[in-house]
Amino acid sequence: MSQDKMLSHVNQQGEANMVDVTDKLVTQRVAYAHGKVLMSPQTLSLINNKQHAKGDVFAVARIAGIQGAKKCSDLIPLCHPLMLTKVQIDFTTLEDNSGIEITAMCKLAGQTGVEMEALTAVSVAALTLFDMCKAVDPSMIIDGIEVLEKQGGKSGHWQRKEVVTS
Incomplete structure (x- = not known):
């Protein structure tokens, strides 16, 4: 494994180590991730028609997702605390799969x-x-x-390549 492909959160003694980013350039960075929650058609209908007994499920989940991004370094031990300038959470109803796709953008x-x-x-x-x-x-x-895309920093632009199966 080449030096630039080594695990960055492990030091030469094999111990957990927070990466030193002091000398890295400040650049604009953005990342997109997504995931799905699959559910029964009845549950999806309750959410979409705002008939769920607990209220507006999307509004609560959006705020929770934003808070989650802001608290990431409290949850993942070696993450740096970041001063996020934008967090966006979007929901897409998946009628065919009976679910909701969640997409997040952090910047x-x-x-x-x-x-x-x-x-x-x-x-x-x-x-x-x-x-x-x-x-x-x-x-x-x-x-x-999964991460869909990231931009910025030394590695530049990366985008997930979809695997096509036939």
Whole structure:
């Protein structure tokens, strides 16, 4: 494994280590992540028609996702605390799959990337959707949480390449 591909959160003694970003350039960085919560058509209908007994599920999950991104460094031990300048959470109804896709975008001008914040935003929003709906649909599935794209820093622009199967 080349030196630039070594695990950055482990020092030469194999111990957990917070990466020193002091000398990194401040650049604009953005990351997008997404995931899905699959549920029964009845649960999806309750959410979409704002008939859920707990209220506006999307509004609560959006705030939870934003808070999750902001608290990422409290949850993931070696993440740097970041001064996020934008967190956006979007929901798309998946009628064919009976679910909700959650997409998060996190942005800042800083010395380290925001992939973990975007992943945490999606995860917390998905957990909140699950929590609010579990009484009516305990068989929901949280699935496919992944980074879609990141920009900024030394590595530049990276985008997930979809694997096409036939």
